[in-house]
Amino acid sequence: MSQIVWIARHANRLDFVNPDWFLTAERRYDPPLSDDGMIQAQQLAQRLKGEKIAHIFASPFLRTVQTANAVAEALDLSIKLETGLSEWLNPEWMTEEPERLSTLALADLFPRIDTSYTSRIAAQYPETHAKVRERSGQTARCLAAEFFPDDILLVAHGASVLGGAMGFVGDIAIKEVKATLCSLVKLVRQDSEWLLELTGDTSHLTATEKVVRFV
Template identity: 60%
Template sequence: MTQTVWIARHGNRIDFVNPEWFNTAERRYDPHLSPDGRVQARQLADRLAGENITHIFASPFLRTVETADAVAEVLDLPLQLDWGLAEWLNPEWMSEMPETLSVEHLSAKFPRIDPTYTGGKAYYPETWPACLKRTGETAKRLVKAYPEDNLLFVGHGASVLGTAMGLIPTLRETDVHASLCCLVKLVKESGEWVMELNGDTSHLDETEEVVRFN
């Protein structure tokens, strides 16, 4: 039996486009997509149409929810939020546990969110190895829970790396490409996961020249 896991990073974020946004934001560590990031999310959605994805899981940060919701709309699927796919809770980036909108608030704004789903956990502060372990364990948990389904994970640069490495332990960090709104495609055949796409951005009109993680 063949199973496919797609892994996507969120689209461009407002603080990458306008760094001053951070200084006045209500939730400084939870930026929304920039205008071009919303375009990227729609292009990602169009790319995934017809790929027989049956479940979409996303980090609960606003930029990932917005990206995943664009895909869920095109694929006509519900959206499940999982803290196991969350951003690296790096104390050098964040002075405190990042505040995100509640599931209730998010599901009111994005009706495709399933508010009854409860996923993994993430804890602040977090080391880089702990982040890779958390996201890798999340990938293994979800493919085990849905062994006959094709899944989409929408996360961050760190969770693109971690989920791919969790399913293919021979991968190194430098083996996985994780630019904005990229796609990684992993296929399981005869019990082994293989990577068929690595950081693909062919669906995007505009791509970043230098990959940024913060």
């Protein structure tokens, strides 16, 4: 039996384009996508349109939900919000636990969200680098096993994309995976072995970032 796990990083975020947004934002650690990020999300959706993805899971941060929603629209699927895919809750980046929209508030904005889904893995502020890798790796393995043999898509953040890949192939992911904005990682299960087939593909994007930022 085989299975494919796709892991995508969210598209470009507004505070990368306009850093001043952070100064007056109501939820400063939960920025939306930028205008060019919305285009990237649509390009990701077109890239995945021909794939046999059966389930989409997204971190509950706004930028990942927006990215996942573009794909869900193209594939006519629901979105399951999974806390285990969350941003790295790094106290050096965030002076307090990040405030986010509730699941119901997000579902009002994005009706494809499956409000009956219960997140499998928790993410607790603050957390270390090792913890985010452990948490996101555990989440990726858990979802792959629970929904086997269906192909699944995980929409996450730089650190949780890397950690998710590490959950299947271990430390080899540290050297191989380049989690740039809106990039794709592809892991293929053949019997009991996982193979890393794409390590951060951006061929679907017309514009890519030059430096990887795990933010």
